[in-house]
Amino acid sequence: MIIALVIAAGLLGLTALLNFSYTKSIVIFAWSCFFKPFNGATDLNDQQAALESFYQSQASIYDITRSTLLKGREMMYAILFESLRFRILQIGGGTGWNIEMMDQYMSIAKFKAVYLIDLSPSLCKIARERIQAKKWSNVHVICADATAFAMPDDVKSADLVTMSYSLSMIPTFYAVVDRIEKLLSRNGIVAVVDFYAQSTASLCGRTNLGGELLRHVNWLSRTFWRLWFEFDRVYLDPARRDYLEYQFGTIKSINSRNTALGRIPYYIWLGCHKRRDPERASKIDAMATESPYLLPVSTSPSLPVVDENGVITVRSKGYEAAVVNLQRNFPLPSFFYQTEAWRIFYDERLPKYNQFAGQYIYAFTWEDPREDDRILKFKPTDTVLAITSAGDNVLTYAALPTSPRRIHCVDLNPHQNHLIELKLAAFSTLEYADIWQMFGEGRHPDFENLLVSKLAPKLSSHALQYWIRNTKTFTGAKGLYDTGSTRWAIRIARYIFWITDCTKDVDALCKATSIAEQKIIYNTRVRPAIINPWVASIVLKNPMFLWKALGVPVHQAEMISSTAGDFLTYITDTLDPIIERSLISTDNYFYYLCLKGRYTHANCPGYLKREAFQRLSKPGALDGIRIHTDEIVDVVARIRRHSVTIAIVMDHMDWFDTDGVDATKEIQALNHAIKMGGRLLFRSASKRPWYTKVYEREGFRCEAAQVREKRTSIDRTNMYASTWVATKPNGGLEPPTLR
Incomplete structure (x- = not known):
């Protein structure tokens, strides 16, 4: 009886024992559940008699004890x-x-x-x-x-x-x-x-x-x-x-x-x-593959991709999964029943998704979208394919007055796509003040309530469950921008500032009102703390730190060494010119976020500006975005040939082995998707990355849009040695048939 009372006490809370009525409820509950569940029923094969025997004595205290x-x-x-x-x-x-x-x-x-x-x-x-x-x-x-x-x-x-x-x-x-x-x-x-x-x-x-x-x-x-x-x-x-x-x-x-x-x-x-919309599978198939003619769920699908003989040549993976389920009389995959069509089907059981250990790497995007727009000059007729990362740049493109009409977000890490899906749901349902708290400050004390009452209908089942499990991302003391693998780099930097007693100097750096003031603070106090031999030997030479904290894989680390000689020199060439380029306090939200853990209204990604909210929150403003959880090769193989006008692959190809096999396969796939005259933007830790030759061999014309030199910066992060544009000339080489 004592054990039963202890268990029952947990149902009500220990404080409830101080109240006689609650104590009585506990005793009744314990007796009914642990000692006489169904005693007294005249016929235990009679379900009503059994239930009545169980509930009759505790009906009055049912709500309290449950x-x-x-x-x-x-x-x-x-x-x-x-x-x-x-x-x-x-x-x-x-x-x-x-x-x-x-x-x-x-x-x-x-x-x-x-x-x-x-x-x-x-x-x-x-x-x-x-x-x-x-x-x-x-x-x-x-x-x-x-x-x-x-x-x-x-x-x-x-x-x-x-x-x-x-x-x-x-x-x-x-x-x-x-x-x-x-x-x-x-x-x-x-x-x-x-x-x-x-x-x-x-x-x-x-x-x-x-x-x-x-x-x-x-x-x-x-x-x-x-x-x-x-x-x-x-x-x-x-x-x-x-x-x-x-x-x-x-x-x-x-x-x-x-x-x-x-x-x-x-x-x-x-x-x-499970069959409430018989045409659902064909609609999703069209939405996934008919780029740039993507359609909202409520409209009819366009014609399928066919060859000269009228044979369908491209099907989405979602369609293929739907066919298998229909043959077995199973329901369609959950993605087919979602309110929004942003998220494209993926099979979460595949081994390739297991490598991400249940989390995203990047809580914010490091590449500078201002430079992307300056170089590429986005137009409303563009169809863009971009790596998702944290979704900041994708949403910034979508918020431009000249925003592309279609954007394909691609990332193999499902959790990166959960993050951008949350942002899309937020702009579809929340007020600007809530969005700012979540993604500007990185914290929202009422996030769990917002998630289940407002955001949930807009999220896929996969994303919803992920965020229900990770509500502390926004309600915890440290917030969104202390999550993801890259949080370790930020934490280590703050720890270094703490042990060198220059935390106050970092705060002053983030408040500087002139370049001259910023340079003095940086050069006299902040720079000596982070750019020194012992930091290089303990931190920067550690391969585990480079990958887990900075997201730098082995092949890219080798490119950094060949560019600068060692990682400390590369970091020096990255940071020193930044101080002379723009104010961290007002025009460099990348480093401000790393140092302060939040943005300000005057210093934040473009998609978090109030004027961007006015555009992104309009009905239908986000209908052209599709989120693909897969490798680039698999995604572009299922997109209509010559339909993408711009592709942005970040520093993705720095990760490939220099034998060129993977690079060739991906560039051929991109060649299949990019239209004549289309452009592909990529960044690299090398001033002349080896794979530019692969692009040229496949018919692209490669030109360096930016190359970093000593004491100069190419953008507000200056993290890469070069930025390149590969253009597919009109009348250039035709891509081989994809197998």
Whole structure:
């Protein structure tokens, strides 16, 4: 009895023990759950009798004792806020607490009808009392079996069906799921929150789940929680959730743990009819491959890519996955059911995505978009392909008065794309003040609430689950810009400033109002702290630091050595000219962010300016952006030939082996996608990168747009030795046929 009381106390909090009514509730709960779950039932094969035996004695204290145990209910309704329509059917509605929770997000009175179905007379009694107290005339409580209840004759369908911790308690769950499928309106939504215990080994061959993050429950936890809950006829076997995900398309799927009570696994799932739009697959296929003729989800697809014989030659990976699922009668991949079409399908189970250890490398983009626009002169007719990074530059291009009409963002790291997807969702739903807090200051104390109530409907299931797991990115003390692998470089720099007692000088540098003042502070105090032999020997010569903290791989490090002789000289040639170029306080947001951990309104990326918000937040302003989670070669192979006018690949090719095999393969693929007269911009740690010869061999004309010399800077970061433009001449060499 003592052990049971301790466990029950965790449900209510230790402070509740000081109150007699709470103590009484604990005792009742412990007795009902741990000692007499179903004693007294006349027929244990009768589900209603069994439930009534369990709930009759604790119906009055049900809501008090479940607030900590049944996690995720509030979050589910917050996510649903944008999706609620006219008729709601709640299966296993219990005491009506869930309906009261819905009322906090959207007035229950505005719905045509709400039906609460539950098999326990005691819980239904509490629900009726609650509804009567709220004076909801449109809410109806029906005490019936979920597999056999009858809706009123004039009600043919429900727009929203919810199940809150009830699917795990229904023996004939398959019949209930089938009945929901028949009752749900064509554009309706199913929402379920419940316990689960599952191994990812049971998910083989499935691409429809919408995210597997935290889905796996280890053997010990699976075994313990399944046995524990079965004492109360609550079944955590995976068949229930699997059948749900088989019968419906997955819109959102969130796996989590109840950390307050032994990390009990629970999930939140939103779904819809898996065939609600028969043309969905062809639309997505067109959106992914018909560049530059990308289409919003609401429009018809354009003609497929065909050869001279009318045979379709290009298909998106999403389309191919959809075909496989349709053959198996599975729902389409989760990406097909999203509100927005930004994120293109990718199969998260592939080994190539495992290398990123669950995080992005860059929390901010280091390349200077002002120089990109100066060199390339973006036009509204351009179709751009660019590496995503943190998405800062992509959004800055999109915010230009002459913004390209189409932008393909490409990154193999899924988490970099989760970050830009969050930014797109923010501009689609939030006010400027919230966006500034999130991405200007890097912190927002109410981020979790914004995420589930406003951003969630705009996010793919994969991105939503990632950010739910990483809410501390914005709510933690250090914020967004102390995340990602590159945070270690910033932390080490701050530590060096601290031990050399020049933190105040760094602050003064960031407040300097003239170049002369900036030079004095830098040269007398800041420079000696970071540019010295011991920093070079301990930090800069460490390959692990170069890759993990600076994002410099081995081949690029070799290029740096060949350019400057050693890394310290390269850093010196990078930083010294910056001080003479522009004020860090007002015109160099890159270094200001590294030193201060935030931006200012006067010193920030272009997409965070208030005038940019006015452009990016307009309806349809972001419709031309597509996010590809793949390698460049795979992406451009599935884009219409000669459709890209500008490609920006950053310093990406510095990473390749000098044998030229990978570089040749990628340049040939880019040649396939770039139109005649199109241009490709790349940066390098070398003044004359070796792969310019590969570009020239493949028909491009390479010209250096910028080359860094001693005591000069080529842009506001000055991190690269050169910037190049490769142009595909009109009438130049035709690319070979891609295999």
